[in-house]
Amino acid sequence: MTTSFQDLLTSIGFEEGLIAEVLQNGYLLKVKSDMPLISPGTKPEDMPMVISGTLRIMREDEEGNELFLYYLEGGEACAMSISCCMSAQMIQFKAVAETDAELWMVPMQLIDEWMSKYRNFRKFIIDSYQSRFDELLQTVDSIAFMKMDERLLKYLLDKKQSAGSFEIHKSHEQIANELNTSRVVVSRLLKKLEKADRVLLHRNKIEIL
């Protein structure tokens, strides 16, 4: 697994020396599905890089309402944690393991150093930041301009993509929470999708067609 992580780093384009430093200074963190990883109001010590599995990044308000933002998958880093560390800010996001996942935790202090020392690390961070930002924009668009049925469909497709499976194991209520609507709305929309043959409904399971 350490070797596969090494391969992953190589495929991202990390230099030899950088890879060595990463392996030496980070540590492995395994999280089980549904484990909260970081929550708002704490200061990030380490930057997580996803080795395997996927993380769900969400916004959360004072009342505990959640809103799904995007997924983090293998080979991606949580760029947002960098920005708030650099500006010594509290985290404004919530991260939860969507599936069992392996993370490589890299101490924040080193990020700065590596960015100036290694070209490819700098590129990695910037690219990563860029693509997170793009996904975030998409989500903003979907909230601002799309109706709930379109949002739900986008959510299902995103999830199909990230899970690499046509089956989604979630209750209507969980989905409703992530999109911050009511469960009833989700149920009704899903039923419409089922009648339109876009999807097949089971208990705690949705098949996408």
Add this chain to the structure above:
DNA sequence: ACATTAATTGTGT
């Protein structure tokens, strides 16, 4: 195999 119960999902107001 059957009954009971809890959780999830469907529908009307």
Add this chain to the structure above:
DNA sequence: ACACAATTAATGT
């Protein structure tokens, strides 16, 4: 949004 009906999965006997 609420209330309730219907369905399904899990568990015990």
